[in-house]
Each structure stands twice: as structure tokens, then as C-alpha cells.
Amino acid sequence: MQATQTLPSKILRTKKRLSESVLNESALLILAVCGLLLFLTYATRVISIGASYGIIPLDIPLAEAPIEDRGLHSYRERAGSTLSPNTLVIGVTTNELIFGDFAAFTSQREDIRNKFLVPHIAGSPQVEALLRQVSEWSDDRMRKKAIRNDSLVIIVPDPAVPVAVLAGVAESLRASKKFSHVVVGGGIL
Numbered sequence: 445m446q447a448t449q450t451l452p453s454k455i456l457r458t459k460k461r462l463s464e465s466v467l468n469e470s471a472l473l474i475l476a477v478c479g480l481l482l483f484l485t486y487a488t489r490v491i492s493i494g495a496s497y498g499i500i501p502l503d504i505p506l507a508e509a510p511i512e513d514r515g516l517h518s519y520r521e522r523a524g525s526t527l528s529p530n531t532l533v534i535g536v537t538t539n540e541l542i543f544g545d546f547a548a549f550t551s552q553r554e555d556i557r558n559k560f561l562v563p564h565i566a567g568s569p570q571v572e573a574l575l576r577q578v579s580e581w582s583d584d585r586m587r588k589k590a591i592r593n594d595s596l597v598i599i600v601p602d603p604a605v606p607v608a609v610l611a612g613v614a615e616s617l618r619a620s621k622k623f624s625h626v627v628v629g630g631g632i633l
Contacts, residue, residue, distance in 0.1 A: 525625060527598070530591050532578065532623075536613055537602040539564055541574050543581075546598070569609060571616040579622075595624040 533549050535542035541562040548558040560581065562574045585591045597617055601610045610628070618626045 525594065525596055527596065528594060530585075531594055532582075532597045533600060533629075534574070534597060534613075534617075535600045535602070536569065536605050536610060538567075538604050541569055541571075541613070543574065543578060549600070569613050571613055575617075575620055575622065595622070596627065597623045597625070598627045598629045600629050 527546060529545060529547035529551070531546040533544060533546050535549070541564075542559055543562070544559040548555070552558055560577060562570055562577060564570065582593045586593070599610070599614055599617070614626050614628060617623060
């Protein structure tokens with residue numbers, strides 16, 4: 445008689461154990477809160493981020509601004525050189541190198557007689573030809589107008605010019621030892 449009572453009791457205990465839920469109510473609550481936070485995070489990112497990304501062109505004006513050194517009270521940093529209307533500007537486009545003075549690209553922008561072109565050959569910038577023509581142009585300005593070269597050059601690239609080409613032109617100009625500073629600028633052309 446013992447065997448008959450033991451078997452139904454074991455079956456009853458097994459049914460109770462199998463009918464208990466695996467996840468209790470607190471685990472379900474935590475899982476629901478995590479799901480809600482995940483949904484809200486995703487929804488906030490979708491709302492706050494725009495549909496397209498892009499680069500905003502920014503023109504930074506150049507101005508002399510002495511920086512005061514607070515460590516040494518008697519020392520003030522001064523600009524080593526400044527831009528003038530006679531500073532050489534070289535525009536790098538996909539087809540040619542354009543050069544002239546700073547005034548030719550700013551206040552006298554519409555005048556075509558003060559800018560000079562050096563075309564690319566097979567897509568390669570001709571920096572040696574550019575340096576030769578810049579030397580002739582500088583000598584001519586010195587002779588006729590008594591305008592000295594201030595040994596600065598500003599390179600203004602077209603956005604379509606690859607960075608490798610721009611770096612090659614800048615390195616060639618720096619290696620020529622004709623300029624004390626080679627500056628890459630933007631917003632003039």
C-alpha cells in the first residue's frame with residue numbers, strides 16, 4: 445500500500461514543479477524595463493541625428509594677434525611675418541596652377557591680367573615650370589614696380605584636387621627653399 449501512495453505523491457510533486465514558471469515576475473519586470481530603455485534610446489537617436497552628414501565650409505580670417513606669455517612677464521610673442529597684398533597666392537585646380545599676388549585673388553578678383561596659369565601635363569602639376577614663372581614674375585615686379593617678394597606663399601586648393609596632389613605641390617614649394625613659409629589656405633578663390 446505504501447507503493448501506491450508514493451507514486452501518486454511523486455507524480456503530484458513533479459506536476460507542481462513543472463507548472464511553476466521559469467521566469468518569476470521580478471525578472472520579467474527587469475526585462476521589460478530594459479526593453480523600454482533600449483527602445484527609448486534608439487528613438488531619441490533617430491530623432492536627434494539628421495538624415496544626412498556633410499562638411500560645412502568655414503573661412504577663418506587671418507589676423508595678427510600677439511599672444512602674451514604669462515610665464516615670462518617681459519616676453520611677448522610677435523608675428524614672424526604678415527600677409528600683405530603682395531603675398532604670392534597659388535591656386536591649385538584639377539587642370540592648372542594659377543598664381544598671382546594676394547590682391548589679385550581678393551580686391552582685384554575680376555581682373556584677368558594679374559593672374560597667370562601653368563597647365564598640368566597629363567594630370568600632373570608642373571611645379572618646376574611654376575617656380576620658373578614665379579621667379580620671372582617676381583623679378584619683373586621688382587624691376588618695374590619695386591615690389592619685393594615677402595617669401596610667403598599661400599596655396600589655395602580647389603575642393604576637387606586630391607590631398608596627395610596638394611601635399612606634393614606644397615612639399616615641392618617648401619623644398620625649393622624660395623619661401624620661408626608655405627601656408628595652405630581656403631576661401632579665397
